[in-house]
Amino acid sequence: MAILTAWILARHRFPGHAALNAFVHLPLVLPPVVTGWLLLVLFGIRGPIGALLHGWFDIRLVFTTAGASLACGVMVFPIMVRAIRLSLEAADPGLDMAARTLGAGRWDRLVNVTLPLAAPGILAGTIVAYVTSLGEFGAVVTFAASIPGETQTLPLAIYAALQIPGGEEKAATLSAISVALAVLGLAASEYASRRLNALLGR
């Protein structure tokens, strides 16, 4: 979904382009709690989308693991879109023109030329987004609460530990894990994009 959105934003100009762009970036600028509350309104059991999901598929998102994933996904979506869009815009439009004159149609070009060229950005964006999603707090706690083993993300667990007398040690361990994951994620994303760029001869 992020790839498709990035492609649309990068390569197409249409009425509503700016509006879509702003909508995609909303979670980045809104307070996370507000995003979580909006999700609650939309996907809650009585919300317009949540009611449908519950009625038709018996899917409940609020206060579940799937709900926590949705909240994380929405929060990191703009990060991914930005990374992918940047790498799409950095690609040489001449290659797309060359592919056209060689007989490749729109989807053919997207799959065989545009996406492979954007692969470094897509991969790096995905890794950063994944690591960021591990640290989600506000949106998750609002939409999916903080249920240990189900919807509790790392910072939620750290926060919870700090609320209990004597929980500092646990908090410290979790924080260390958090730091390690963040560093590892950034390193992995850097490494992946370098390797792919080398393959592309950049």
Place this chain on the structure above:
Amino acid sequence: MTLSLHLRHDFPSAKVDVTFEVPSPGVTVLFGPSGAGKSTIVLAAAGLLRPTDCRIAIDGQILADTAAGIWLPPEQRRAGLVFQDAKLFPHMSVETNLRFGLRRAPPGPIRFDSVVALLGLDRLLARRPHTLSGGERQRVAIGRALLAQPRLLLMDEPLASLDSPRKAEIVPYLIRLKTTLRLPILYVTHDLDEVGRLADSLVLIENGAVAAYGPVADVTSRASLALAQRDDAGALVECIVAAHDTARQLTRLDGGGATFWVPLIDRDIGRACRIRVPAREVILAGRPPEAISLHNVVPGLVRAIAADPVRRTVVVEIGLPSGALLARVTPDAVARLGLAPGEPVLALIKSTSIEVLGGG
């Protein structure tokens, strides 16, 4: 058979309005200063730019006719385009690049193996584009365009980004390509040397309009065109190798209804051969000179005299029985010899200053 093209497009700051019809197959060079509209013509022919008004037909097959609402998009037009900077797909090997168009094209006469042989690509197939030299990259790009089975091959300054040794390396491949494949080729350049070596037809583009077009030997020998005022101007003459005089180390070439002696060349008798006679190397005379090292005393009639007031010289167009030469001389020489259109004159040309360009 012909390739005919008409195009009119209004850019915010410039206008392009060109019409020409040239023989197909054959190499048609679009020649002119940068910004004259050459690239617009190529992009429109490829279908990548849709002009206000455009009609393109090859042998009666219509690629575009905006008046009739016909506009084949580039992916269906099968007009191969070779860019100035190759535009190879960096994530694919040379072989995958070559096969990109082949796989998407309907079966056609141009085979993979013959293109690889024609362009000398066999040792490059497994390489990645970024490991290739500029000249190699351009050869791969040409091969990739050819394998898409084009109805029309477009080359937009394919040698402009290369240094002279690399150019010299590719030109023989282009000559082979033009003689082996019977394709209409539109070739953009602003290098007169490429015109001499590759062009069958020449279209001069100036300020978005066609200044002249026709067989290259005709267009390069017209004194009235801006082309004739260039420092490196010179008429092209299509010749046939007539005789070799091995004792005197000379070759006789017949062309334009005249005879030219050049230092012995390695080319069979009866073969076609194109020569270029630089305008500034031609001396004019009223009577044949005596006791002189010169081999070529070519009689002709003055057809036109064009003045170049900036450099205080004139370009004289000398009509041969079939063809013409250009000579750059001073206005004083014209006055002393009493040259005027219709007057007979002798063109004196050193055999060593005639450039033999090969051909056919």
